Amino acid sequence: xxxxxxxxxxxxxxxxxxxxxxxxxxxxxxxxxxxxxxxxxxxxxxxxxxxxxxxxxxxxxxxxxxxxxxxxxxxxxxxxxxxxxxxxxxxxxxxxxxxxxxxxxxxxxxxxxxxxxxxxxxxxxxxxxxxxxxxxxxxxxxxxxxxxxxxxxxxxxxxxxxxxxxxxxxxxxxxxxxxxxxxxxxxxxxxxxxxxxxxxxxxxxxxxxxxxxxxxxxxxxxxxxxxxxxxxxxxxxxxxxxxxxxxxxxxxxxxxxxxxxxxxxxxxxxxxxxxxxxxxxxxxxxxxxxxxxxxxxxxxxxxxxxxxxxxxxxxxxxxxxxxxxxxx
Amino acid sequence: xxxxxxxxxxxxxxxxxxxxxxxxxxxxxxxxxxxxxxxxxxxxxxxxxxxxxxxxxxxxxxxxxxxxxxxxxxxxxxxxxxxxxxxxxxxxxxxxxxxxxxxxxxxxxxxxxxxxxxxxxxxxxxxxxxxxxxxxxxxxxxxxxxxxxxxxxxxxxxxxxxxxxxxxxxxxxxxxxxxxxxxxxxxxxxxxxxxxxxxxxxxxxxxxxxxxxxxxxxxxxxxxxxxxxxxxxxxxxxxxxxxxxxxxxxxxxxxxxxxxxxxxxxxxxxxxxxxxxxxxxxxxxxxxxxxxxxx
Numbered sequence: 001x002x003x004x005x006x007x008x009x010x011x012x013x014x015x016x017x018x019x020x021x022x023x024x025x026x027x028x029x030x031x032x033x034x035x036x037x038x039x040x041x042x043x044x045x046x047x048x049x050x051x052x053x054x055x056x057x058x059x060x061x062x063x064x065x066x067x068x069x070x071x072x073x074x075x076x077x078x079x080x081x082x083x084x085x086x087x088x089x090x091x092x093x094x095x096x097x098x099x100x101x102x103x104x105x106x107x108x109x110x111x112x113x114x115x116x117x118x119x120x121x122x123x124x125x126x127x128x129x130x131x132x133x134x135x136x137x138x139x140x141x142x143x144x145x146x147x148x149x150x151x152x153x154x155x156x157x158x159x160x161x162x163x164x165x166x167x168x169x170x171x172x173x174x175x176x177x178x179x180x181x182x183x184x185x186x187x188x189x190x191x192x193x194x195x196x197x198x199x200x201x202x203x204x205x206x207x208x209x210x211x212x213x214x215x216x217x218x219x220x221x222x223x224x225x226x227x228x229x230x231x232x233x234x235x236x237x238x239x240x241x242x243x244x245x246x247x248x249x250x251x252x253x254x255x256x257x258x259x260x261x262x263x264x265x266x267x268x269x270x271x272x273x274x275x276x277x278x279x280x281x282x283x284x285x286x287x288x289x290x291x292x293x294x295x296x297x298x299x300x301x302x303x304x305x306x307x308x309x310x311x312x313x314x315x316x317x318x319x320x321x322x323x324x325x326x327x328x
Numbered sequence: 329x330x331x332x333x334x335x336x337x338x339x340x341x342x343x344x345x346x347x348x349x350x351x352x353x354x355x356x357x358x359x360x361x362x363x364x365x366x367x368x369x370x371x372x373x374x375x376x377x378x379x380x381x382x383x384x385x386x387x388x389x390x391x392x393x394x395x396x397x398x399x400x401x402x403x404x405x406x407x408x409x410x411x412x413x414x415x416x417x418x419x420x421x422x423x424x425x426x427x428x429x430x431x432x433x434x435x436x437x438x439x440x441x442x443x444x445x446x447x448x449x450x451x452x453x454x455x456x457x458x459x460x461x462x463x464x465x466x467x468x469x470x471x472x473x474x475x476x477x478x479x480x481x482x483x484x485x486x487x488x489x490x491x492x493x494x495x496x497x498x499x500x501x502x503x504x505x506x507x508x509x510x511x512x513x514x515x516x517x518x519x520x521x522x523x524x525x526x527x528x529x530x531x532x533x534x535x536x537x538x539x540x541x542x543x544x545x546x547x548x549x550x551x552x553x554x555x556x557x558x559x560x561x562x563x564x565x566x567x568x569x570x571x572x573x574x575x576x577x578x579x580x581x582x583x584x585x586x587x588x589x590x591x592x593x594x595x596x597x598x599x600x601x602x603x604x605x606x607x608x609x610x611x612x613x614x615x616x617x618x619x620x621x622x623x
Contacts, residue, residue, distance in 0.1 A: 040445045040447045040524075043441070043445060043525075044441045044446070044447025044448075044450060045447060047440060047524070047528070048438050048453055050433070050437060050494060051434050051499060054434070054494045058472065058491040059463065062467070062468035062470075062471040063467055063468060065474075066468065069470060069471060079473075079474055079478075080478075127362075130358050130361055130362050133354075133358050134355070135359065138362075142362050143614065144607060144610050145366045145370055146365065146366065147606075147613065147614065148369065148370070148373065148603060148606065151602050151606045152553070153570075153598050153602070154571075155571040155578075156574060156594075156595040156599045157372075157595075157599075159574060159575075159591050159592075159594070160373070160375070160376045160595050160599075162578070163375075163379065163588050163591065163592060164375060166588065168388065169387055169392075171392065174392025178392075203372075207369075264466055266555075266556055267556070267575075271579060274579065285466055289556070292470050293473070293560060298470050298474070301470055302470050305466055305467050305469065306467070308464070308466060309463075309466075312464055
């Protein structure tokens with residue numbers, strides 16, 4: 001009970017303003033408040049129950065289970081008999097960094113993120129700035145067009161792009177043929193396969209960055225812009241001195257969400273290249289899927305999942321710190 | 329969105345700009361750049377849609393044929409022969425509807441509790457919600473498969489629905505909107521002796537209908553497009569969702585030859601309903617994203 005009283009006393013707890021401090025210890029009003037609080041307590045927990053049950057079963061428990069599994073030799077037979085898995089300590093983790101495929105997957109995922117995230121943010125910002133540059137006609141039309149790839153299933157998009165990039169029947173090969181250029185076999189080339197996947201991912205995700213930047217841009221008061229213009233700021237100065245600093249919170253959110261998404265890249269290589277040619281598009285998630293569900297090295301795959309999670313956490317924290325510091 | 333406020337001050341410079349050649353040139357440049365961007369964005373979709381109606385001969389033609397000279401439904405016919413589209417469509421729809429309904433209910437319940445009820449545990453629960461926003465789904469994949477296998481739920485609708493029945497994003501979104509409802513309104517109802525459930529069901533939910541609309545679009549779409557878990561949780565083609573059926577077909581090495589037209593027909597069927605709904609409801613999409621992202 002002491003905790004609840006303490007909480008009622010904290011600012012923002014609702015009824016404090018109504019009940020004068022002096023009466024706070026008295027039995028009358030405080031009793032009523034405690035009464036309401038306990039009523040809220042019960043209903044608060046009842047309203048939380050469905051989410052909490054689902055959360056515990058399908059999130060908290062699996063997160064812990066993945067960690068435990070990563071210290072075992074969990075394999076196919078353990079799917080029916082989980083408790084017979086043997087504890088192997090850190091074996092899976094040490095094995096990971098001797099696994100050439102994993103090191104390659106780590107490198108490929110990094111490549112995908114380092115090129116893909118800035119391109120997505122850059123093109124999204126460019127589109128948003130163009131849409132916000134005082135054009136009044138067709139704005140919705142363009143916005144809808146740019147956002148369309150975001151709402152479509154990645155699997156379908158990957159299938160479409162595989163065809164667009166097809167060396168014999170594809171759109172790009174055909175256009176090249178018309179111009180008299182021999183286009184390369186994008187997805188069949190070790191050097192070009194990953195850039196092709198990045199291009200597709202940028203194409204698909206640009207729209208969601210754009211919408212967020214557009215909302216951020218519209219939140220900048222026009223007076224600020226006009227004042228800058230009166231003071232003689234050019235377009236680029238205005239962009240650098242006003243738009244970029246005021247967009248920083250949006251930038252932070254877009255950067256974090258895009259990075260998390262790109263670090264987990266799976267569907268694009270799964271559908272388009274199967275990780276090839278010669279593992280040049282094998283990503284961490286795809287490698288994890290193969291080890292876990294094709295070969296049933298589930299302990300090993302769990303260790304991989306955790307390494308990926310730690311990477312996501314580290315990069316997100318770093319981004320939050322870097323971008324936040326500049327704001328203050 | 330405050331279009332009226334932002335448009336008014338811009339109207340004056342716009343009329344002046346009409347006479348100013350530099351401003352006009354700039355405006356033209358903006359339209360040109362946007363149009364180029366739009367062509368790049370839309371071309372793959374157009375290519376897909378048109379290709380799904382092309383004959384085998386025109387699919388392989390070089391130089392490429394944009395507009396099919398003879399339209400054919402052969403690709404769709406072959407798709408229906410090789411893949412159980414009807415079943416996959418039904419599965420996707422069933423799963424998405426159940427997931428959406430569950431999310432609407434459970435997320436707004438917790439959203440209400442977090443926004444308007446004072447209870448011990450409110451802070452840690454909100455912390456959990458924020459934390460859950462950050463956790464990638466890959467982390468739960470392996471034990472979830474083991475769990476579902478142990479319960480005999482692989483290849484069941486339950487396996488496809490339950491893990492997504494409530495999401496942190498939804499709770500966060502609903503909390504934002506419910507917080508805006510004045511406390512006095514709820515207090516008045518409480519004075520009249522209304523129970524919390526009644527207040528939630530009869531007062532709060534009707535007031536946040538736009539938020540519910542936004543949430544249902546996002547959840548439905550997320551479920552419709554979801555891939556990795558349905559891929560893991562189903563082995564029986566009769567339980568495949570559309571993306572899984574399409575991907576299985578697309579990555580099957582025995583289907584490799586001459587199936588581009590059929591694949592485009594498949595992609596067309598997966599993408600078309602979503603694009604239609606999106607164009608009709610685009611306002612909710614972009615507003616919802618902006619609201620959820622910025623507040």
